[in-house]
Structure formats: structure tokens, C-alpha cells
Amino acid sequence: NQISNTVGVLLNAGSGTFNAQTTYPVSSSPVPVAVADVNSDNKPDIIYASYASNNTGVLLNTGTGTFNAQTTYPVGTNPGAVAVVDVNNDSKPDIIVANQGSNTVGVLLNTGNGTFNAQVTYPANGTPTSAVVVDVNSDSKPDIIVANQGSATIGVLLNTGSGTFATQIAYAVGTSPNSLAVVDVNSDNKPDIIVANSDSNTISVLLHC
Numbered sequence: 001n002q003i004s005n006t007v008g009v010l011l012n013a014g015s016g017t018f019n020a021q022t023t024y025p026v027s028s029s030p031v032p033v034a035v036a037d038v039n040s041d042n043k044p045d046i047i048y049a050s051y052a053s054n055n056t057g058v059l060l061n062t063g064t065g066t067f068n069a070q071t072t073y074p075v076g077t078n079p080g081a082v083a084v085v086d087v088n089n090d091s092k093p094d095i096i097v098a099n100q101g102s103n104t105v106g107v108l109l110n111t112g113n114g115t116f117n118a119q120v121t122y123p124a125n126g127t128p129t130s131a132v133v134v135d136v137n138s139d140s141k142p143d144i145i146v147a148n149q150g151s152a153t154i155g156v157l158l159n160t161g162s163g164t165f166a167t168q169i170a171y172a173v174g175t176s177p178n179s180l181a182v183v184d185v186n187s188d189n190k191p192d193i194i195v196a197n198s199d200s201n202t203i204s205v206l207l208h209c
Helices: none
Strands: 006-009 024-025 029-037 045-050 055-058 071-074 081-085 094-099 104-108 118-125 128-136 141-150 153-157 169-172 177-183 192-197 201-204
Touching: 006 029, 006 045, 045 081, 055 094, 055 104, 081 177, 094 128, 104 128, 141 177, 153 192, 169 192
Parallel strands: 081 128, 128 177
Antiparallel strands: 006 024, 029 045, 045 055, 055 071, 081 094, 094 104, 104 118, 128 141, 141 153, 153 169, 177 192, 192 201
């Protein structure tokens, strides 16, 4: 809930209907949200990014569908996208954020108990607005793909294997790309990139070569 600065949870009543939301206070302007078990207790936790407070927050699940107060971690300016994926092959999900205002991608490695190290940043190519984490080069290491709204490009940051990433490779797309998906669209077992370009009113498809 971006205006009220809360995260809301609506528990399923069991018939496809939902109970009224329970809200949890978070930092200003929570925009993206993800759900993943970050502390290996088989209970999904809530991870979000605060666009105005320049942090990411983690609300650990108590086990009854309620959540503890958030723990926050500083990131770059205006984080507008968040993904939670194990990027260093230690079976612990890490946090990846796209920092629009500082033109960086931030990676916060999981320490193993649901807390996170300080972010390591990688330059993006101009106002990264969306981020997806997928293995695009078939080396069993998840890579980072971002939509760079300010430069009309998408960037691919290949995983070096230790949770660090190579300098991004940029590919031209339409004007103001603001969301993307990565999936094999031509049945060659190689993930392709699909981008929505808001100002040029187009969809770009980049086939994996």
C-alpha cells in the first residue's frame, strides 16, 4: 500500500474468498514486493523495497500467517524493483534491487539466518525500472536482467559464480522500457527477453542467439 506505507496480508478463507487485510507498517512508498522463505524455516517471508526511504525491508513470518516488525537494509536511491533469488548457490535466497535514482543494481547476500549483508552495487545504464533474475547462459548461475528506462536499453549482468556479476551488456529496445519477462518463446531451450516499451507503445522481443 504505497500511500498508507503498509504491507497488507489477506488470508484465504478456504473457498476462494479472503479475510480482511491485516496491515504491517513499513517505510515510505513501498512499491515492489516479493515473498520467499529467507531464513529456511519453511515459512514464506515478505520482502519489499521502499521507493522514498531508499531501503529494502524484510518481515519474517511467525508461522501463523502473521509477521514480525520489519528489518530494513539501505539500498540505492529510489528502488523500484525487487527480486529474491539465490545468486551464490548457497541455498539461501538473496535480494536484488533496481535502484532507479542512482542507476545501479544492488545485490544483498543472505547471511543464512534471514539477515542480509550490505548491498554490493553494479552500474546500470540509466534508470533501471525492472529486474528479473534468470540463468540466461546455461551455466546454472542466475543472471540479472534489467530494463533501463532512461537509456532505452535492457542490460544483462552475467553471474561470475560467487554471487558477483560482470559489467552489464546493453541491448537497444524501444523508448522507456519499464517491465520485462524472460522466457523461452521459440522452443529452443534458451530464455528470450520480452520488454514493454511504454513511450513507444511497443513490445520488444529479443531472441537468445
